[in-house]
Amino acid sequence: MGDREFGLDPATMERIADEVKTVQGMGVQVCLVVGGGNIFRGLSGVAAGLERSSADHMGMLATVINALGIQSVLERNEVPTRVLSAIPMSAVCEPYIRRRAIRHMEKGRVVIFAAGTGNPFFTTDTAAALRAAEMGCDALFKGTQVDGVYSADPKTDKSAKRYDELTYRDVLTQDLKVMDASAISLARENKIPILVFSIHAPGAFGEVVQGKGVSTIITEGANGG
DSSP, X not given: OTTOSSSOOHHHHHHHHHHHHHHHTTTOOOEEEOOOTTTXXXXXXXXXXOOHHHHHHHHHHHHXXXXXXXXXXXXXXXXXXXXXXXXXXXXXXXXXXXXXXHHHHHTTOEEEEESTTSSTTOOHHHXXXXXXXXXXXXXXXXXXXXXXXXXXXXXXXXXXXXXXXXXXXXXXXXXXXXXXXXXXXXXXXXXXXXXXXXXXXXXXXXXXXXXXXXXXXXXXXXTTO
């Protein structure tokens, strides 16, 4: 959204696309999962009286709009990109097929996964963990509103503690609001490290991929947690 209250901000999309291009230029295979909260949030729809499954499907369709927008900006910057949707809509993008997605990545294309998991009651966090497992990704990077994981919302609680490292168990037992429990559990089962960084910090994605910058890393830890 950038500074907007709704929709897509061209400057923000351009910056994100530039960061993805930079990381891909390092020889890293990149796939993306996008949310849709800038257009429609399923839970907000439920609060407004919509039935949960319908509201979640509306949210999934919003992610397709975002995916097509990011694809357009990436390809304008000469980064070959494919959008694969968990909800088939062949007129605008490809259906999600795991082997097809892997093949696109092998050919050097950025793959954007749209429509979450295709199922209601699951967030795009869970979709990200699921696709990371299916693609055999080495790590899952979550670009978020703050520069890592905190004990509480640092915007409202000035005493919130920031963590450099956590285990999956820490996140689950302390109920830290970084990703939903199903996403954390899925990453844990597949031993996929999660790195949380600020999507607002210019160049942060590339820095974190190189092991620099500011982020929180979530892994099994020394004791298998």
